[in-house]
Amino acid sequence: MPDTELQERIWAALDAHPVYMVSLIAEDGLRTRPMSGHLDREHHRLLFITHRHTGIIGEALRSPSVSIAISHEDRNFYAAIACTASELPSRDLLRQIWTPMASAWFPNGPDDPDATLLALTPVSAEIWEGPSSGVLVAFKLATAKILGRTPDLGVNATIDMR
Template identity: 70%
Template sequence: MPDSELQQSVWEALERHPVCMVTTVVDGAIRTRPMSGHVEREHHRLLFIVHRETGLVAAAGQPTGLSIAISDEARNFYAAVRCAAAEIEDRDLLARIWTPVTGAWFPGGPDDPEATLLALTPESAEIWNGPSSGVLVAFKLATAKLLGRTPDLGVNARIDMR
């Protein structure tokens, strides 16, 4: 089944901006951190190279899963995406998506024993998608005020990402 237009908008935002805020809940503690992922849309997942001993790997085993937040201000598109998480033991895949920036965190390179892959599979999302033109937003706000209406500033929807 092909992706809906709203699902596509989430994947496209991730492809344009692979850095997102990743939120975990482990033992009741909430932690959010910026991370750069590798989008594998054909496998319906995002891959992150992480330290084996971080809370991210521990969070992969939690029933609450993880969430990511996407912000594409130029397009006035925002999303909060709930994901299932799993650690993947695949050194070839890890080496294939390795970047020079990743090397700053893992001095041992792709063979660093502390490096592992975390796969996030989007399950559901809430999106906010509005007009990207500031002039158009201002016009809609002014028009709504003159007419005594609530401004139409785009879509806010909850969607299934599976």
């Protein structure tokens, strides 16, 4: 099934800035952390190289909700993406997406026994997207006030990402 225009905007935004804020519910409450991801569009998922011992794998698999937040202030685009989580113990896939940054965390390379892959598969998303020009936003606010209307500052939509 081809992506809708809104789905494509989300995938493009994920591709443009591959560091996301990943949130999940852990035993001690809501936990959010920045994580660098790799888009795997062919399999409709994002992959993260992580440590087995840090607990994110167990937390993500137990969490009733895992989400990714992205924000592109320069384009006035924001999204919150609900995902399912799984661990992928594939050394071949780990080698394929290995980066020099990963080597900083895993000096033994992709064969490090503590290195594993966290896969997040988008299920739904809510986006907020508006004009990126401050002048245009000011114009729309002023026009709405003069006309006694609610300003049209863009799109807010919840979409199915499956």
